[in-house]
Amino acid sequence: MPKKEQTLDFQELFSAIDELEREYKIEKDYVYSVLESALLTAYKQVKGIKDKNLSNVKVSIDPEKGSVKIYEYRKVVENVKDRKSEISLEDAQKIDKRYKIGDIVAIEVPISQFSRKAAMTVRQTVIGKIREKRRSIIFEDYSSKVDNIVTGVIQRIDKKNVIVEIEGGKVEAILPMEEQIPSEEYKPGVMMKFYITEVKIPPKEKEPIVYLSRTHPNLIKRLMENEVPEIQEGIIEIKAIAREAGSRSKVAVYSNSLKVDPIGACIGEKGIRIQNVLKHLNGEKIDIVKWSSDIGEFIKNALSPAEVVHIDLNLIEKKAFVLVPNSQLSLAIGKGGQNARLAAKLTGWKIDIKGK
Incomplete structure (x- = not known):
């Protein structure tokens, strides 16, 4: 056959x-x-x-x-010299008797x-x-979305990478192992918010790869921007973020208006705004602290909820010597040193805490 x-x-x-x-x-x-x-x-x-x-x-x-x-357009001639572009009058008139020398025939x-x-x-x-x-459209589209968040659905685990479906299945993205939060479970079908870190075009004409993160500090920044209109409007600024993903973060905020309390605006009435952020972070805690151009004041705020009794600053070494009440020493240092560690990361200063 x-x-x-x-x-x-x-x-x-x-x-x-x-x-x-x-x-x-x-x-x-x-x-x-x-x-x-x-x-x-x-x-x-x-x-x-x-x-x-x-x-x-x-x-x-x-x-x-x-x-x-597809049409070939041939000119009617008496003597055909180029069969690709010419046709004899006799052959043209077999198609339509009205054709004459010089006419163009569509075949x-x-x-x-x-x-x-x-x-x-x-x-x-x-x-x-x-x-x-x-590929070009996907690359251009997602390159413009780098440094923003996207909603995705977990599809599967592939060699320790989590494969995530975004944009309703149009694109598969990768959450690399180093961008995953150890305490989180990535089960197929679960919907999450992700931060887009980069987009790459691999060799051999494959689809562009969108890389995601759950650990990046800017995930918190973008979530807060979505929930706090004053941040979107530029009234409140997020000055710094220190994050230990999955456990705890500190966010330093500043208000450009004396009429707007930056901490209150970020927390929201009855805590609704910060709760809407936290629901995407699976139990991670967030401390909202007030940023100050006075580094001593900023360090005091960063160590909250502990109270600082006294602070000495070494401007050359960018090191702060902090005194807190003995009763609050463990609170200032935090479990496993986390509170002090996050405060140091948030301010960019070394912090030495002692009790009084």
Whole structure:
């Protein structure tokens, strides 16, 4: 039994083009130009033409009718010297008796007669160019989203990396092991907020890779921006963040308005704003502290909830010697030294705490 010839289903192709435009914003005109170029390449294969100049050959695309046609345009002459661009008066009048010398005859080239190889060339060229365009769109789109957050659904674990579906399945992103919080469970189907760190295009024409983080301090920053309008409006600034992801963070905030309390605005009425941030962090605690240009004051604030009795500053070594009541020494240092460690990271100063 002879093999079935590979044919070109243009109705199916136009449906696919509509879908591409909807989902990936690939403009139809781009796809049509790719299709036209691919058909002309296939035409040259069929005709055995090596000449790049095909000025007398045109592709007609009609998406509404679902039709694609190729026409050769030949000039009617008495003596044919170039069969690619000319046709005799006798042959022209076989098509239509009204043709005369100097007229241009449009001769349709049946695409159905394309060889299997030519049809495959068209398919592969169109698919390849569309994939290339899609990669470019994804890369440009997500490159503009770096340093922002995105909602994703856990798909699977692959070699310790968590594969995350974002944008409703259009893109698969990677949460590398070093960007994961050890205390979190990444189960398939779970929805989470992620911070986009970078986008890369791997070799061998694969899809762009979007890299995510759950540990980055800016995850907290972006979550707070979403919940606190005063931050979006520039009334309140997040000056610094110190984070031990999954456990505890400190966020230093400053108000550009005397009428707005930065801590109160970030916490919200009945704590609603900060709770909306915390629900995305699976039990991580956040201390909101007031930033100050006075480093001594800032260090005192950073060590909250402990009270600071006295502070000496070594400006050369950027080191602070802090005294707290003996009853609050363990509170100032924190479990495992965490409170002091976060305060030092938040302020950028070394902090030596002693009880009095």
